[in-house]
Amino acid sequence: MAATSLARCCSRIYYNCKCASSSQNHQTNENRNLVNKRRSSKPVRLILRNRSKKLNDPSLTRALRDFAESGLMEDALHLFDEMNKADVFVWNVMIKGFTTCGLYHEALGFYLRMVLFTGIKADSFTYPFVIKSAAGASSLLEGKTIHATVIKLGFDSDVYVSNSLISFYMKLGCEWDAEKVFDEMPERDIVSWNSMVSGFLAVGDGLRSLALFKEMIKCGFEPDRFSIMSVLGACSRVECLRVGKEIHCYAIRSGIEAGDDVMVLTSVLDMYSRFGEVSYAERVFNGMIIRNVVAWNVMVGCYARNGRVVDAFLCFQKMEKELQPDVITLINLLPACEILEGRTIHGYAARRGFLPHVVLESALIDMYGESGKVKSAKVVFDRMGEKNLVSWNSMIAAYVQNGENYSALELFRELWDKDSSLVPDSTTIASILPAYAESLSLREGRQLHGYIVKARYDVSNTIILNSLVHMYAMCGDLEDARKRFDQVVFKDVVSWNSIIMAYAVHGFGSVSVRLFSEMITSGVSPNKSTFASLLAACSISGMIDEGWQHFNSMKREYGIDPGIEHYVYMLDLIGRTGNLSSATRFIEEMPFVPTARIWGSLLKASRNHNDITVAEFAAEQVLKMEHDNTGCYVLLLNMYSEAGRWDDVNRIKLLMKSQGVSRTTNRSIVETKGRAHVFTNGDRSHVETNKIYQVLDIVLGMIEEEEEGKEEDSYVHCVSKMRPETLLKENSNSYRRHSVRLATCLGLISTETGRTVLVRNNTRICRRCHEFLEKTSKVTRREIIVGDSKIFHHFSNGCCSCGNYW
């Protein structure tokens, strides 16, 4: 009796503690209210009045079980207090009741009080509930302590207990511990296998989930509805539609997929939705006899995630006629929203009382971020009462997406320094790494990589490694990018896309194409981004035949419709051939309205082939869409200037002035001995200016010597063909002091002989500097890598990887 009173007392303390700490836990609040409402119910008083005088009245136990099973834990507690002698069965009923209600701390409290104060021994029925509560409370320490007790008492051979432990470890992200439990089980049942299949999926390892499923079948286990639900998720994760369809067929043949099994059907629906198979999804949804809010949510989400905005909203309206949408409906609808619809959803959520809600608010931040409304995203972020790691990640990503790298880095540092339980995770790292890639600083990128290793992030994590591949490649270090790629154990489509793009922007298109073949051989299916990377590779490296071959295979072999981004790369490719009329026809015949990027591509081609007429036409189209496109004005200026059309030069200058457009200041950065040195054209602010200019003169002298004796100097030839006005302009020799040359010279004298010099430039390199860099690489016998605003040029022994087309 004393023990039961103590338990009740402790339970109250737990309630109070929970009340104080659970303001952020909606679910727990609901349960607390449920308990409080039933504090002194009539049925309890009636049962107590009619109870027998026997010690263990079975009717009381039955009533207790009924209350617990109905979630009426306050009534259950009343009865529990009045019972003469609670045995392990009664305690288990109470622990189960708390666990089912999500009152995990109360369940753990009851267990502790039972074993510590009553002398009653927990049995094999107790532990599955207790372990589930430890998982629910996300308490790894308590769970591990319980695991130790389980081993001590010999319950680890119990299949129910072990299965609970697998789920516990998987839920807390400890897949190695779960695997150890699984491996050491003397016997396994279908639940053990299902727990592993769903567990690996929960920790994000779809490949292992799928592998376990296959192994399960090999071991002679027939998949049940739980297996099907888990493995379909794994198929989506590893992007394996073929296996997903096979499993769907199996589910139909075996009768698992029945028209009234809403959960299995929803899993199937969800799988098709994630693969973009909207018509399959519609067929499944229309065949459902029962549709609950989850099924509707998945269908709304299916339209939203697949760009069927109108259908998503129509589905939402139909849903409203049958049942009440919930907060998840809105979360699913948001990705389909442009800013106007997004704001409407935001208002709807506020009116319906769905806010504050941490997931919905984070989805709103995503929506505002993707719509380019960073300020609105920040307003939502700042007003959030509760912020979790995902909220921070969303805000950081919103900054990065909109090029506000400085703010992203600030926020990231704030999160890093924050004195809280929030620790940046792999998504944070993956979100912030592009900011480092964009900041052009290999040094800072390396520092973050150092942090990642030092802070003991899982260095085999695919998401982190993929981001590192991207960061190193974009910061100019292709070698390190490749090392990170080789480290990825489970290479997903993003891993392959990242490395294909890495080699593409560095001008090694043939390597990209080879990697694409390896990707296909490894069984990873390409997606739209893969082809964007692949076509970029063919375009940058001038691989015309391969480009066409891959472009044509997209739909035919892989069922992927080319998007506007693929047309852009193809246009670049056609542009290289110099056949501008063919390029223009390609634009006219493509199934999209041409964008500024498309016209920009034609403009670049016309510049490279000196066709001012086409250039003027293309520039006009660009400026109709983007009147402040600096690159477009500058390109025209240079073309007119080179042709000596000074009236046109002045006209463009006036136009730029009237539009408030000014030329981007040319900046080049070289990093030496842990410091970044920034140069502008003609810069004389560096402490070693004199030395830099002396080196520049020496290099120019070496180039001239190298050129002597040649029948015809290409540069002299080029100058001799210029008009007198152009020649006058060139004689000023201002290009000789362009920032990229100054940065390169500092790089040459600050790095060891034989080491590569890496320079980053914020604009396109001019022709003369390109020629200078080619020759410098020859006379100094050094590899020089220069990243401009689009690609990396690898200068070596007088040649550039771009093949003189950029």
Next chain:
DNA sequence: TTAGGGTTAG
């Protein structure tokens, strides 16, 4: 009379 695995969300 009590047990384990299950569908949608950033």
